[in-house]
Amino acid sequence: MRYVLKSIGAFAVLAMMAGGISQVAAHHSASMFDFTKSQTLKGKVVEMRWVNPHVTITITGTTNPDEAPGDWLIETTSPGNLVRAGGWRRDALKPGDEVEVTFHPEREAGKKSGLLQEVKQVSTGEVFTANIRDQEKPGLE
Numbered sequence: 830m831r832y833v834l835k836s837i838g839a840f841a842v843l844a845m846m847a848g849g850i851s852q853v854a855a856h857h858s859a860s861m862f863d864f865t866k867s868q869t870l871k872g873k874v875v876e877m878r879w880v881n882p883h884v885t886i887t888i889t890g891t892t893n894p895d896e897a898p899g900d901w902l903i904e905t906t907s908p909g910n911l912v913r914a915g916g917w918r919r920d921a922l923k924p925g926d927e928v929e930v931t932f933h934p935e936r937e938a939g940k941k942s943g944l945l946q947e948v949k950q951v952s953t954g955e956v957f958t959a960n961i962r963d964q965e966k967p968g969l970e
Contacts, residue, residue: 862944902942927951
């Protein structure tokens, strides 16, 4: 009987560990982005997906005025972190808004995606940062 209970206990522990591993494996890191480089993308918002775990912004635009515009996928942090960064809200960017985006590009050449540093609405001049530490800088109220 004791052997059966130990076996059941060991199986339960293994099952819990396997469940935890699948949760960890589902989340990716930011290692695909090149933090030594920044690029600027100018274009129009197609969509902002305000969902966990990462808000994404699709923009039709270009990083080079000599190139034809294309669709770019810009990844950010979670909605909660963006709200804490200051000024962000679900309707901060709407389809058709002209924007200038500063971002870290993907390491893989040719990919039209990146990690947001900040976005500026051209019409209003309003700037939204993805860095929640910016709110801690001196002089910000």
